[in-house]
Amino acid sequence: MTTNQLISEIKKKQSFLCIGLDVDLNKIPEHLLKEEDPIFAFNKAIIDATHHLCVAYKPNTAFYEAYGLKGWKALEKTINYLNENHPEIFTIADAKRGDIGNTSTMYAKAFFEDLAFDSVTVAPYMGKDSVEPFLAFENKHTILLALTSNKGAFDFQTKTVDNQELYKQVLETSKTWNNSENLMYVVGATKAEYLADIRQIIPDSFLLVPGVGAQGGNLQDVCKYGMNKSIGLLINSSRGIIYASKEDDFAQAAAKKAAELQQEMKAILD
Numbered sequence: 001m002t003t004n005q006l007i008s009e010i011k012k013k014q015s016f017l018c019i020g021l022d023v024d025l026n027k028i029p030e031h032l033l034k035e036e037d038p039i040f041a042f043n044k045a046i047i048d049a050t051h052h053l054c055v056a057y058k059p060n061t062a063f064y065e066a067y068g069l070k071g072w073k074a075l076e077k078t079i080n081y082l083n084e085n086h087p088e089i090f091t092i093a094d095a096k097r098g099d100i101g102n103t104s105t106m107y108a109k110a111f112f113e114d115l116a117f118d119s120v121t122v123a124p125y126m127g128k129d130s131v132e133p134f135l136a137f138e139n140k141h142t143i144l145l146a147l148t149s150n151k152g153a154f155d156f157q158t159k160t161v162d163n164q165e166l167y168k169q170v171l172e173t174s175k176t177w178n179n180s181e182n183l184m185y186v187v188g189a190t191k192a193e194y195l196a197d198i199r200q201i202i203p204d205s206f207l208l209v210p211g212v213g214a215q216g217g218n219l220q221d222v223c224k225y226g227m228n229k230s231i232g233l234l235i236n237s238s239r240g241i242i243y244a245s246k247e248d249d250f251a252q253a254a255a256k257k258a259a260e261l262q263q264e265m266k267a268i269l270d
């Protein structure tokens with residue numbers, strides 16, 4: 001999917017919501033555990049109830065890898081279901097990969113070719129040659145961790161190296177890489193006050209912003225400092241939406257939570 005297609009979908013739906021499909025079998029309604037594939041059954045119900053309210057879905061691969069082969073099959077069924085039924089929706093494999101070049105190429109093939117996701121999250125720690133293999137894929141997007149939502153972000157990312165915070169160096173340097181137009185960046189919603197500085201360095205890039213909902217990030221602040229002329233934001237909520245209820249009405253409850261965020265977004269876009 002191109003960035004322009006994503007922007008037009010945002011405008012059409014009046015939403016820049018990304019729903020995180022972080023499926024934990026301990027948290028899903030008990031009746032689904034009798035299904036042949038409880039993870040996919042849960043995702044399908046959530047997608048069917050929420051697809052008109054969001055522009056992206058983000059399965060975090062950890063929640064699938066944790067269940068071995070069954071989990072990976074559920075991930076494959078989920079991305080196939082999305083691509084077949086909702087090709088206009090942007091898909092993010094939240095896998096936080098990155099390795100020496102030839103290994104990164106295989107990660108990129110796994111998520112862009114085998115599983116046909118539109119994007120994958122990548123860690124910048126190993127530098128240019130670990131990220132460029134992902135950037136080489138046309139119309140696919142590499143979402144680089146810049147300033148993450150967790151406390152540990154302050155361990156390295158905000159430390160000053162050569163008179164500049166490390167996360168700013170990640171932003172500046174990555175702009176010079178081959179095919180950098182395929183880059184997006186992760187900035188945690190819990191770090192909204194940093195977004196004004198971030199926008200000075202990357203005014204046009206899309207940002208994936210997790211941390212609204214369960215982690216306490218604030219949507220209004222994120223938009224105030226982070227929105228650009230093409231909106232430029234994908235705001236993710238996972239637990240706050242998908243686990244709104246553990247009862248039979250779980251999908252409707254998720255849709256209600258998603259609709260609340262979408263309405264807030266619509267008001268901001270108006």
Ligand SMILES: O=C(O)c1cc(=O)[nH]c(=O)n1[C@@H]1O[C@H](COP(=O)(O)O)[C@@H](O)[C@H]1O
Pocket residue numbers: 020022060094121147148149150186187188210211212213214215236237238239240
């Ligand atoms: O890359 C991410 O998506 C990510 C980066 C970050 O800085 N913080 C963060 O929470 N995430 C992911 O975003 C999702 C947040 O989930 P909730 O806190 O349940 O909304 C999880 O899948 C996290 O792994």
